[in-house]
Amino acid sequence: MTAQANTATANTAVPLTDTAKTIRDTRPLRLITCGSVDDGKSTLIGRLLWDTKAVKEDQAAALSRDSGKQNDLGLPDFALLLDGLQAEREQGITIDVAYRYFSTDRRSFIVADTPGHEQYTRNMATGASTADLAVLLVDARAGLLEQTRRHATIASLMGIKQFVLAVNKFDLVAYDRAIFERISHDFKELALALGVRQITAIPMSALKGENVVYGASSAMPWYEGPTLVEALELATTRSAQAGGFRLPVQRVSRPGESFRGYQGTVAGGSIKPGDSVAILPSGMVANVKQIVTFDLVRNAAVAGDAITLVLDRQVDVSRGDMIVSLDAQPMTGLNFDAQLVALQPGGIEPGKRYWLKAGSRRQRVTVQPVSQLELSTGKWKAHSDAFAMNAIGKVHLNFDETAIFDAYDQNRTTGAFILIDPDTNNTVAGGMVSAKRSDLGGLHRDAQRVLLSLPADLAEELLSGEVLSARRDEVEIRRVSQQQAKDILEDLN
Template sequence: MQDRFTAATQEVLAYLHEQENKDLLRFITCGSVDDGKSTLIGRLLYDSKQIFEDQLAALDKDSARWGTTGGAIDLALLTDGLQAEREQGITIDVAYRFFATDRRKFIVADTPGHEQYTRNMATGASTADLAVLLVDARKGVLTQTRRHSYIVSLLGIRHVVVAVNKMDLVGYDRSVFERIVAEYRAFADRLDIPHVTCIPLSALAGENVTTPGTAMPWWEGPALLPFLETVEVAAARTQAPLRFPVQWVNRPNQDFRGFSGTIVAGRVRPGDAVAVLPSARTSTVARIVTMDGDLEEAVAGQAVTLTLTDEIDVSRGDVIAAAGARPEVADQFAAHVVWMNDHAMMPGRGYLLQFGTHLVGGQITEIKHKVNVNTLEHTAGKRLELNEVGFCNLALDHPVPFDAYAECRETGSFILIDRVTNATLGCGTITFALRRAQNIHWQPMTVDKAARAAAKGQKPCILWFTGLSGAGKSTVANLVEKKLHAGGYHTYTLDGDNVRHGLNKDLGFTEEDRVENIRRVAETARLFVDAGLIVLVSFISPFREERRMARSLVGADEFLEVWVDAPLEVCEQRDPKGLYAKARKGTIANFTGISSPYEPPENAELVLAAGEHDPETLADQVVAALKARGIA
């Protein structure tokens, strides 16, 4: 009995060891709606015997209720898990499935084909090594086929399998397959995809999926699964220079200080010389620590803790890199951006950018061009709408280490995040650092803000007056400046109308121009604060994000948001410039309060009831608030 138990244990251990040493291929299925992506994955799982009996029984029951195969088992339901997916017969979310064969392990991401969910397709593609792009043999290459191909190339996937599916519905016609292949290759030749393999198949019938079929004797190439088992995709990651983004500073006690994370490129050994970016401090790797003991070497994909021979400052978000092959460090770069939000991307608007483990504030400063995914032509544009791709310039709050995406996907990519909701808005791939970032440096000045403020005997700040047109912002701001000037304070007022005669005379009133309008004014106000002045800014500034951006440019105690709160009906009654009347007639577009929204402040330092009190009283309230804060 003991011998049988020992033999069984050894057999299990041998099996586990064999599984541990198989390499892993991560791939996605993508393409247009109803090309058969979910059915293909279901067929791979079914034919490779990856479905348990209870799953098969549940699948049989679900097929009777939700299936689209006339009562037969609907393999698509293995991945379409959401009720909305089953009701509509489409994929909405990304579904990940693991399976293994005798030769390799796989993680497959079933991504949606509908244009509305392109953002989910990009999410699945961001971690994939290979893409299986399905094309319906009846429909050929569609717009979404081209869009997914472009995103695949943009995200650095170097291997694409074009699976021409539903060949059974075209009588397994060789000419149909060859026509689609010729059309696709003509398009793919313009993309940076070095390896394209085309395979005809029928996922529903199982032809050319896991084994060569009999219905297409003219096909002499591989079936899909044998190709996936043998394609080589992972070697480049371990041959690249070391990149180790620090996720956590591991300090369990005073005798140990290590830096934990996952190696995203290259390999590392004790004794290797490394540099910590962005500080550029250098050291040597002392140990590679894991739960199972120290390692003599670690390679890309392994999660480890590194210790260094020197006590240098290393924080979450820093990158430990090979000392002789470091990533670049810059705060401005050019990148391709895929926009994934229903609300358009606006140049100049502040976002959070996540680079691996590093989170930094920044903005897209310019859209160089947009990309037409059908023709790959470059077109002009001032904003990016949902699912659009643009080549953009970006500026960050401070420098970060990065590589060009073509050299390292993990350190060359980022996501854009909404500052308020933390929703993911888009993703990007870095092309190069802007030369201007290398040529521009802060020039230290002997006379600084503190010295200038001391000479004036005051505390500089920004008073940001916001509210609807006609609320009385300029009137109140003018009275406040008059009172401060009478008290001997040094001030300046930036008024919305006045600034448009000079600094912002080139801007219109589209949402993009209004964002840029506030960005320029905020930067100017910051310079006035640096000069030691009390600067009064009187702008409608309808969007919270831009007011938040302006606040972030100066110290926490140097910005006071003053909401001149007058009801819309009061502002319309006043209508000092006749603008509301024109807006109601439709002769003025994008007018705040009528055809464009106003986002009221949520935590303004001062709220003035402009519909209830006269401007003189409101100005006195502002001056009193300044005195209470030690400013006036």
């Protein structure tokens, strides 16, 4: 049973249309709320949970009890649904990321409420790392603040391309349309500079529930856009199945002489028996013989599936290797460009060797700082010293052994990593790979490339020569079938 939503304070309760209710998106949308301190992030999500009837009766009773003296509207303190830590309740602020789940007739949602204080920037970055959409709150009385710009910048760096600008506390500015249009214009200029094009601006009152789940046409007859829920229902999710197949190997299963399987969770793309795959970093090629799960043999597997992959031949595969599509492989090499967020007071020391963990693979790496983001201006400034806690920086990663990555904007799972201090075992940074780095003038993943189709023995002879032997790591070898090579030559002709 659920607590009934209190809609008496909404000027006009406009439920979703019957047409909207008939079509349900089975993919949950992951979103975050962000913005400056006291802009109403926790209150907004609490109200959203309340009006979508995601609050259980025992939670509602505890909320009424913990709210103490209720506000002038006779409503509980909705922020308490999110702020569960004792320190958060004592100080009236959000410190840690709180995840909540709710759904409508059309869709389900996973929402992360993130803190607004500058010292908790790392917590906000953590919440943004898995989100498809950001709800950026702005106090209508204050407009865009430095922390608003900081959170918008971090969210865009984390790959979020959909923003809802929630101009909150609009009842406190007498529902002034000019204020809404000014704030919307200022934010759209900021968003365009960040490369964000999908923006929905909504005037609302989180406390009163206006334009959250229900409309507010009485108070704002000039606003004809969607409510927050309607905007969320129309948002798109990232598809991890669009790119090439990726299986970071977590374990080699060998229960008996007749069976050898490679276990892990599919991190991208899809696979089916008969498909050709490559094992990285060795580059060996095999075909998929069988896909096994805990209870059956599968005809196919997609991103998110935990599987055991059986190949048609004996190959050397170990934990930390990656099984990938033969025709859509990730980047491999010793040097990569990346962006990271420092998570510990000690920061990131240039030249220090850290452990880098990406998926099931752990490697030694040296970090070379390149530039740091000035959050007040949104510009990158050359920086070669240590990164302090909460700093966002661009770095060069130099590995002792071959590393395997996709660009983060193509695959969040295989493009993300954490840095671990070998002295303390603390996680000191979280990062995102942007490109493979080369000393040959900085060749990146989107640079023009030259394809040479040669017999295998001639190719090996060329690579072993003096010209390329010193730069073997900068040459990507892609093994293709005879038919694929024939098709490539026909296209070139």
